[in-house]
Amino acid sequence: MNGIFRKKIYQKDKTGLPRKIGVLDLVLLGIGGIIGAGIFVITGQAAALYAGPGIVLSFLLGAITIGISALVYAELASAYPVAGGAYSYTYASLGEIIAWLVGWNILLEYGIAASAVATGWSGYFRRFLEESLGIHIPKEISGSFNLEAGTYIDLFAFLALVFVFILLTIGIKESATFNNFIVALKLLVLIVFVIFGLPHINFANFSDFLPYGWEGVWRAAALIVFAYLGFDAIATVAEEAKNPNKTVPLGLILSLAISTLFYMVVSFVLVGMVSYKELNVPDALAFAMYKVNEPIIASFISIGAVITIISVLLVMGLGFTRVIFAISRDGLFFKQFADIHPRFKTPYKATILGGILLSTLAGLIPLKILAELVNIGTLFSYLIVAIAVLYLRKTEKDYNPSFKVPFGNILLYINIILLMVVMAGLPHETWIRFIVWCIIGLLIYFLYGYKNSRRIES
Numbered sequence: 001m002n003g004i005f006r007k008k009i010y011q012k013d014k015t016g017l018p019r020k021i022g023v024l025d026l027v028l029l030g031i032g033g034i035i036g037a038g039i040f041v042i043t044g045q046a047a048a049l050y051a052g053p054g055i056v057l058s059f060l061l062g063a064i065t066i067g068i069s070a071l072v073y074a075e076l077a078s079a080y081p082v083a084g085g086a087y088s089y090t091y092a093s094l095g096e097i098i099a100w101l102v103g104w105n106i107l108l109e110y111g112i113a114a115s116a117v118a119t120g121w122s123g124y125f126r127r128f129l130e131e132s133l134g135i136h137i138p139k140e141i142s143g144s145f146n147l148e149a150g151t152y153i154d155l156f157a158f159l160a161l162v163f164v165f166i167l168l169t170i171g172i173k174e175s176a177t178f179n180n181f182i183v184a185l186k187l188l189v190l191i192v193f194v195i196f197g198l199p200h201i202n203f204a205n206f207s208d209f210l211p212y213g214w215e216g217v218w219r220a221a222a223l224i225v226f227a228y229l230g231f232d233a234i235a236t237v238a239e240e241a242k243n244p245n246k247t248v249p250l251g252l253i254l255s256l257a258i259s260t261l262f263y264m265v266v267s268f269v270l271v272g273m274v275s276y277k278e279l280n281v282p283d284a285l286a287f288a289m290y291k292v293n294e295p296i297i298a299s300f301i302s303i304g305a306v307i308t309i310i311s312v313l314l315v316m317g318l319g320f321t322r323v324i325f326a327i328s329r330d331g332l333f334f335k336q337f338a339d340i341h342p343r344f345k346t347p348y349k350a351t352i353l354g355g356i357l358l359s360t361l362a363g364l365i366p367l368k369i370l371a372e373l374v375n376i377g378t379l380f381s382y383l384i385v386a387i388a389v390l391y392l393r394k395t396e397k398d399y400n401p402s403f404k405v406p407f408g409n410i411l412l413y414i415n416i417i418l419l420m421v422v423m424a425g426l427p428h429e430t431w432i433r434f435i436v437w438c439i440i441g442l443l444i445y446f447l448y449g450y451k452n453s454r455r456i457e458s
């Protein structure tokens with residue numbers, strides 16, 4: 001039975017994927033996965049319902065919790081620059097069964113995040129088509145499968161994912177280039193928001209700074225933590241990065257740092273422009289601009305948000321395929337899914353599988369069910385990865401990463417405690433689904449992975 005804790009020893013320079021992406025691509029892929037529905041959709045609601053203007057402090061708290069996780073990822077990425085991210089780090093440290101559980105949960109998380117964001121995106125897109133262009137979308141194709149409501153498929157959510165996965169099949173460089181454009185637009189949207197919002201800040205809006213007290217700040221932090229997740233996906237593409245020992249850690253840290261800066265400033269401007277009481281709307285940034293009589297800027301922000309959320313789909317989809325690839329290469333899942341396309345040089349079978357699964361999921365399942373499942377898988381992997389670093393530092397003599405979490409003896413423990421507190425605040429149903437998913441995963445592991453693992457040979 002102790003085979004379940006067998007470890008993988010990584011050989012350097014053995015890779016089937018071409019190294020095509022550089023540090024700028026990585027930073028922008030990170031930002032592409034981080035900045036999305038969180039800042040555009042959740043910020044306003046979290047301010048209105050939980051934190052008030054103190055939302056700025058919630059963002060700070062989220063930044064501390066998740067910021068340490070980014071450092072942890074950077075340390076492990078510098079030690080193990082291989083595909084698969086947290087899954088692979090765990091395989092090298094805590095052993096196969098834990099690695100499988102981490103990989104299994106990350107798959108669900110990336111899959112659900114991509115599908116949920118696609119459904120949310122589709123809602124915005126339909127509204128845009130109807131309100132701005134007057135194009136009416138038939139009801140049958142405008143919602144998840146629900147006979148009573150008369151909807152069969154959310155066609156735009158489905159198509160958005162099909163598009164993203166075609167791009168991912170064609171090539172990593174092509175995907176990164178597309179993402180670079182989207183992220184540039186995304187940052188422009190936020191900069192425009194700040195520039196046009198600043199003059200409208202009314203300091204009276206800050207007078208009641210913590211209307212719901214510190215507890216509200218904390219509850220809002222648990223909610224907006226979602227906005228920070230996503231940088232971990234770039235750890236999964238390490239085998240396609242040039243000089244990964246250096247570029248991947250840099251990409252992880254810079255993408256989160258830049259996003260954090262934007263979040264702090266944007267949330268400050270937002271609650272300065274309008275009273276938090278009015279912000280319980282799904283498009284708070286555009287709404288605030290309407291409120292201060294800047295309708296053109298408001299439209300620009302709405303359209304920008306719609307376009308730029310696509311990058312979250314792309315990066316989550318990318319992470320999904322690379323985790324399947326790594327797991328299959330290790331023999332824990334069907335080996336065919338590690339095949340690389342002769343011309344495109346992408347793990348195309350894993351990508352096609354991901355495309356079929358996620359577009360169907362997004363087309364047929366309602367957003368609410370999807371969104372409730374999210375966060376826990378990623379937070380779980382952040383937690384395990386922090387434990388893995390502590391373990392490696394204590395037990396492995398040869399463990400010598402080129403980057404180390406500074407003040408690790410304090411920060412790692414703070415990270416673990418904060419993550420557990422945030423996880424404890426997640427809804428009950430999320431926990432039940434998490435446990436059910438883990439049990440299904442363990443069954444698959446014992447019925448398939450345990451017997452087929454390539455580690456058996458070593």
Ligand SMILES: NC(=[NH2+])NCCC[C@H](N)C(=O)O
Pocket residue numbers: 033034035036037038039109110113117226227228229230312316374375378
């Ligand atoms: N692993 C995840 N849960 N990723 C979801 C990322 C969501 C992204 N931060 C956003 O605000 O849209």
